Amino acid sequence: MSHGKLREEKNCLNCGHFVAEKFCPNCGQENTETRKPFHYLFTHFVEDLTHYDGQFWGTIKNLLLKPGKLTETYLEGKRQRFVPPVKLYIFISFITFFLFALFPPFHLDFEAKADSKNKKEKTIFAQAAISQTQKIVDSLKAKENKTYEDSVQIEKLSAIVGDSATINNFQEQLNLDKGLExxxxxxxxxxxxxxxxxxxxxxxxxxxxxxxxxxxLFELKEKGAKKGDILRNLIETSLHNLPKALFLYLPVFAFFLWIFHNKKKWWYFEHGVFTLHYFSFLLLNILCVTFLFKLVGLTESDFLNRLLYVIISGMIVYSMLYFFIAHRRVYHFHGFTSFIVGCILFLVNFFAFTMVVIGLGIVSFLMIH
Incomplete structure (x- = not known):
């Protein structure tokens, strides 16, 4: 795994035993030089997590493309080929939420501190654009002999007018720039x-x-907190607490698996392995979908944007089918039985996780300063 220079001395620095080759036969420590360049602190960390010898990339490939394969192989006792389940989940969770912190999935800009003059100018400009578009729609409707193209144009422009008015009035309707009265x-x-x-x-x-x-609520009102600031802080705090909530939900998910399967054949430990692999896939899939969403609109090509939407839609559908495929492969149910049990588990966990999200929202609200 490491490519450090071997020491000329043959004594193990960890336990003192004789080292004939690269690794100590007693404790397993690598007999390499102890003094390293500064970048070694970072490369060793990544190396230890990803195993550049191919273990990590083989794990990711099987995790994404072969639902249930990692769990099946691990439970068969073949545990050196892939990254262990706990290390895999922790690494993917760290990368996912670290990237979300650097590049938020969406912008939380409610213009709570926007200048009133600028807001007024934006509103006037938006109203003028909507008014001009509406005039075009009215002129097309006034035609006596409308063509098919005219009808399509009327439909498109009417949708634009409706959407523009909704977007323009969203902040005014919710009063996000005002405090709690x-x-x-x-x-x-x-x-x-x-x-x-x-x-x-x-x-x-x-x-x-x-x-x-x-x-x-009364505390925030007394401080004069604005609704937009409260909503922004609520979302940011919820995203910050989400990794903890997911980690706490892992044993709950495994518990539901334990309930719906043979207790003698399947131990809780084995359900835990399945859960870690499944949640690792979900996090990685969410990360990829978010990245693709950010790519949409960066190019003016309609073809590329449509292609991205097709890929995103396919990944979302695949993420829903993934559980059923992995469940059948690992637990060896017949097709219809696996589908029924999978549907029940899916619904039970959807309800339970909804409760977790609601609880997360309440806790996040109470943590707002």
């Missing part, structure tokens, strides 16, 4: 004092979450 209530309570007074009259030991949510 004084009359913004929480369960008809406009202030924290009124809320505490009502809670004192009807105390309950189960309202701790409701109380925390209400306190945070």
């Amino acid at each position: 004084e009359d913004f209530p929480y369960k008809n309570f406009k202030t924290r004092k009124a809320y505490d007074s009502a809670q004192a009259k009807n105390p309950s030991s189960w309202n701790f979450l409701d109380k925390a949510f209400a306190y945070k």
Whole structure:
């Protein structure tokens, strides 16, 4: 794995045993020179994770193109050919969310701090463009003998007018550039004092979450936080906490697999291996889809943009089919039985993960400063 220069001395620096060749027969440490160039600190880290001898790239190839193959091979005891499941998941998770931090999947710009003059100029310009487009639509509709091309043009321009008006009025409709107004209530309570007074009259030991949510809302209102800033912070905090939520959900996913399979034939450990491989694929697939989405629009070629959309659509469909293919290969179910069990597991996990996302949103809201 390493390409460091071998030491002339034949004693192992780790345990002191005699080293005849490259590796110590007692502890396995490589007998190479200890003094390295500075870049070795980084290349050794990448080398250790990816195994440039082909183990890493073979793992990625099988993970993407052969659903369930890694799990099947690992459970057969052939564990030197590919990267171990835990190391694979941690590495892919680190790369995915690191790149998301550097290049966010979408821009969180609600113009909360935009200059009012610029906003007004943008609004006037947008309204003028919409008005001009509407005049063209009206002139086409006024024709007595409209051709098929005219009808198509009317449909396209009408859609543009509708979309432009919706986009232009989105911020105004939600008032994202405004703060939480004084009359913004929480369960008809406009202030924290009124809320505490009502809670004192009807105390309950189960309202701790409701109380925390209400306190945070009143706190943000008192600080004068704008709706756009709150929404931006909520999304950013949720993305920051998402890796932790996914990691905590792994044993839950494996638990559902354990419930729906033979307990004597399949141990929880084996379901855990399947889960790690499946989630590694999902993260890698999400990373690739996000990257392709960012490429759309960078070129003026309609053909390339359409091709990218086709590839993205295919990857999304493949990600949904991946679970069923991997499940059948690993658990050796017959076709229809595997499909039914897979559908049940898919629905159960969809519901459970939805609850996790809701919980993540609540926790992220409570963490807003």
